[in-house]
Amino acid sequence: MSLEFWERCLGKLQDEVSASQFNTWIRPLQAEESVSGELCLFAPNRFVLDWVNNKYQARIKELLAEFSGENPAPNLMLAVKQPGFAATSAPPPPPPVVETKAPPVATVENDSGYRPGQVTYEPVEEPISGLEFEAPLTLSDSDVLLNGDLEPYEQGQLPLTPPNRKVEVEGGINHGANLNNSFTFDNFVEGKSNQLAHAAALQVAENPGGAYNPLFIYGGVGLGKTHLMQAVGTELMRHNPNAKVVYLHSERFVADMVKALQLNAINDFKRYYRSVDALLIDDIQFFAGKDRTQEEFFHTFNALLEGGQQMILTCDRYPKEIQGLEDRLKSRFGWGLTVAVEPPELETRVAILMRKAEESGVKLSYDSAFFIAQKIRSNVRELEGALKRVIANSHFTGRAITPDFVRESLKDLLALQDKLVNIDNIQRIVAEYYKIKISDLLSKRRSRSVARPRQVAMSLAKELTNHSLPEIGDAFGGRDHTTALHAIRKIKELQDTDSDIREDYKQLMRILTT
Numbered sequence: 001m002s003l004e005f006w007e008r009c010l011g012k013l014q015d016e017v018s019a020s021q022f023n024t025w026i027r028p029l030q031a032e033e034s035v036s037g038e039l040c041l042f043a044p045n046r047f048v049l050d051w052v053n054n055k056y057q058a059r060i061k062e063l064l065a066e067f068s069g070e071n072p073a074p075n076l077m078l079a080v081k082q083p084g085f086a087a088t089s090a091p092p093p094p095p096p097v098v099e100t101k102a103p104p105v106a107t108v109e110n111d112s113g114y115r116p117g118q119v120t121y122e123p124v125e126e127p128i129s130g131l132e133f134e135a136p137l138t139l140s141d142s143d144v145l146l147n148g149d150l151e152p153y154e155q156g157q158l159p160l161t162p163p164n165r166k167v168e169v170e171g172g173i174n175h176g177a178n179l180n181n182s183f184t185f186d187n188f189v190e191g192k193s194n195q196l197a198h199a200a201a202l203q204v205a206e207n208p209g210g211a212y213n214p215l216f217i218y219g220g221v222g223l224g225k226t227h228l229m230q231a232v233g234t235e236l237m238r239h240n241p242n243a244k245v246v247y248l249h250s251e252r253f254v255a256d257m258v259k260a261l262q263l264n265a266i267n268d269f270k271r272y273y274r275s276v277d278a279l280l281i282d283d284i285q286f287f288a289g290k291d292r293t294q295e296e297f298f299h300t301f302n303a304l305l306e307g308g309q310q311m312i313l314t315c316d317r318y319p320k321e322i323q324g325l326e327d328r329l330k331s332r333f334g335w336g337l338t339v340a341v342e343p344p345e346l347e348t349r350v351a352i353l354m355r356k357a358e359e360s361g362v363k364l365s366y367d368s369a370f371f372i373a374q375k376i377r378s379n380v381r382e383l384e385g386a387l388k389r390v391i392a393n394s395h396f397t398g399r400a401i402t403p404d405f406v407r408e409s410l411k412d413l414l415a416l417q418d419k420l421v422n423i424d425n426i427q428r429i430v431a432e433y434y435k436i437k438i439s440d441l442l443s444k445r446r447s448r449s450v451a452r453p454r455q456v457a458m459s460l461a462k463e464l465t466n467h468s469l470p471e472i473g474d475a476f477g478g479r480d481h482t483t484a485l486h487a488i489r490k491i492k493e494l495q496d497t498d499s500d501i502r503e504d505y506k507q508l509m510r511i512l513t514t
């Protein structure tokens, strides 16, 4: 019965709040009825849970009371249930249940007292013997991964060449914030695909070391993870130029550790990393398979968490899916808040292009931006690359940027893209993904196990290629264009109502466009 009331609640809330609010906070809630008949709403993470508790819980209760005719309203439970990143991910752990009768969840837990504006860097005085390695100081080959592009170390120094700030630490370690000041919240374009990550990052910038520690941002390449992470760092530094905010790529952490071991300066290394106010580590997937590094990071992580110092980590996948990463780290990464960034949808791509053009002092018409956004769907980095090319061409030729000019400027790129994403490729990838044969996709078989992948493949063909409906129908075993149209409509509808299809479609788009 309570599920029925929830359905009616949903209808009402949809009318009352904006579409983006509804999609971000209300739609992700999964409703279930407990054995005793109470309504349980599961949020995908703590951030959504807190938000719903603070902003919507009272209204939901009012509506439940109204629809059930009971006053006070029937019992309502709100809890977190974290989904996996991919369709293949492991089942989530049992959700920690939060009683909604408690006052709205405060946004600060385990508050260390650290606030931007208050922190000044003090070298750590405490003896660090308690932080010594349990394991002997040896490196496995896998830990040594100095990339060609990392600068060679000065004798007696660890790397990190800070562009905007320096902190001297005894023992010759010379580090700094290493932040790129051009990544700010101001120039980050918010859209459905990154709304949650953006809101979470803002929250962390306002309240570092609070409830969302660590903040774990994951998603495909070039989608703004580094930008958001650095925007938090930049904001923390803006509030307090003395805050010790350290941004680094995970390879750098590994390199620092290796060097510290070689130079017998591991205590300085430990002291340094444990003395930061905020530690921002990019592309944490590079820790995979590096046991010694993971061991050290594990201790650093614990020390920072205990000290209430903020950590932000980015990764190209959901923590549980990082192969070669210790389970204890995987689980710790999920202790704070895990948020995804998705490839931006068309409108956001257009908005990003217009913003980037404006930043470059170039006037870009909506039509031209729309043309580029329609063609380049993979990620923002590619989008920026295409725009730069158009702008450079326009500078060289002195011609105005119009959709025709854009088509001409991006001719090679688009031809290459058409070659990579064509109906054959789509059929191959979809067949592999669903573990069926390509011939099944083209066959007359109508069983669900074949018909659904076929509909998904047709939708992808429509979205990713320039083929017409009759061409798409024809390519799938000589079907009619109305069949293709039906398939596309069906998948669009299912994406709103069926989370499996939504995930499958997203994954396939990712595979095909990156």
Ligand SMILES: Nc1ncnc2c1ncn2[C@@H]1O[C@H](COP(=O)(O)OP(=O)(O)OP(=O)(O)O)[C@@H](O)[C@H]1O
Pocket: 183, 187, 188, 189, 190, 194, 219, 220, 221, 222, 223, 224, 225, 226, 227, 228, 283, 314, 316, 352, 380, 381, 384
């Ligand atoms: N929403 C956005 N608004 C404005 N710029 C964006 C947005 N998303 C990404 N960008 C820009 O796209 C480029 C790539 O973003 P970024 O480096 O943050 O990606 P990433 O997700 O960290 O990728 P990778 O995993 O490859 O490191 C940057 O120049 C960034 O400023």
